[in-house]
Amino acid sequence: MNKPIQILDTIVQPGKKAIINLEVAKLHTASPVNIPIIVEHSKKKGPTLLLLGGVHGDEINGIEIVRKIVRSGLNKPQRGTIICIPVLNIFGFLNFMRELPDGRDLNRSFPGTASGSLASQFAFAFMKHIAPLADIIIDIHTGAAQRNNYPQIRCDFSNPQALELAEVFDAPFIKDSKLIPKSLREAVSKKGKNIILFEGGKANRIDPFILEEGIRGIKRVMHHLDMIDECDDLQRGSTLLKNSKWLRSPLSGMFDLRVLNGSYVEKGTIIGVISDPFGKYERSFKSPMNGYIFAVNESPIVNKGDAIFHIGY
Structure with missing residues (x-):
């Protein structure tokens, strides 16, 4: 028989x-902003899994993945406990922004401080009240701005437990990420928690393929x-990417993507074309190496030096 658990003041x-509200701050109108924490605590003993979305407020795919899991009842385990936080960065979500109103990236603010x-x-409240309860964390993200990430798990290959979880998750790609x-x-790993990060899609979009994965x-x-x-989901096998490199635009102009995200390309393959809007030039962008394209910049306009392809090998 499982034991009761306490989250904030709720047993x-x-x-x-239980649905428990964590209040970190208020709006400038003095209206409270609560972070709903949805807990399903089974009668039988087992691990505690935390499903986390919306660390960045504009990464809607992660929010929708956790929401769908809650709506379908998949968050009700037969053993153990599942904690779902569809939106951690409520302020960013309200404003369709990656950051909080202070302009800071929540995912570069851990472990945080109370003052x-x-x-x-926000980071401090999460580390104090939520992180200690979890044994395993799946943190769900998307690409930033116009960058579209093909479904992938990011974990530190030197951590065998994290790599095992990544291989079980079975996304198309697993990227070595220190x-x-x-x-x-980093903050929860230092506390001995096992965490993997799922990346898929891009900001301010809902992509059915990413949700399914x-x-x-x-x-x-x-x-x-x-x-x-x-x-019923059988193992397909992930491609492990030990190394990766961002390929940057050699000049500014209109950008015509010529390769499918997630595809394998060989050195010399034309993967994009950059041109000016007046018909003066058109330059092919070729892959400098063999590898897998696992993120692309889908902006139709690029500037010199912009990251436009992420290639892994």
């Missing part, structure tokens, strides 16, 4: 559900952790 009994910037206070200073992933991977992780008995 959740085995077999029960620091707004981003720092811990970034002051990121959520995210939900599929989460179900596979839940089954691997023995939290659910059934999972």
Whole structure:
């Protein structure tokens, strides 16, 4: 039999559900802004899985993945506990912005302080009240601005537990990603938590393909952790990317994408064409290496030096 768990001032009994509101700050109108925390605590013992979306307020795919899991009841485990936070950065979500109103990136503000910037206070509240409860965390993101990320898991290959979870998730790509200073992933890893980061799609968009990949991977992780008995999604096998490089535009102009995101390209393949709006020039952009394109810039206009392709090998 499982034991009750306490989140903030709420005690959740085995077999029960709770929706708990975490208040970090208020709007300038004095209206409270609450972060809903949805908890499903089963009667049987098991691990605690945290599904986290909206660390960046404009990354809607992650929010929708967690929302769909809650709506469909997939967050109700047969063993263990699932905590869902569809939107952590409520302020950013309200304003369709990546950052908080102070202009800071929440994912570069961990572990935070109780009296620091707004981003720092959000990070501190998460680390104090939520992170200690979780054994495993799946943090869901998208590309920033016009960058579209093909479905991928990012984890530190030197961490065998994280790499095992990444392979179980079974996204098309797994990218070796060292811990970034002051990121959520670094902060919870230092606390002994096992975390993987799912990337898919781009900001301010809902992509059905990304939703399907995210939900599929989460179900596979839940089954691997023995939290659910059934999972029909068979292993496909991920491509591991140990190294990667951003390819940058050699000049400014109109950008015509000539390669599918997620595809393998060989050195010398034309992957894009850059031209001026007046018909004076048109230059082909060729891949300098063999590798997999796992992120593309979908902006029709680029400036010299803009990152336009992320290639892994």
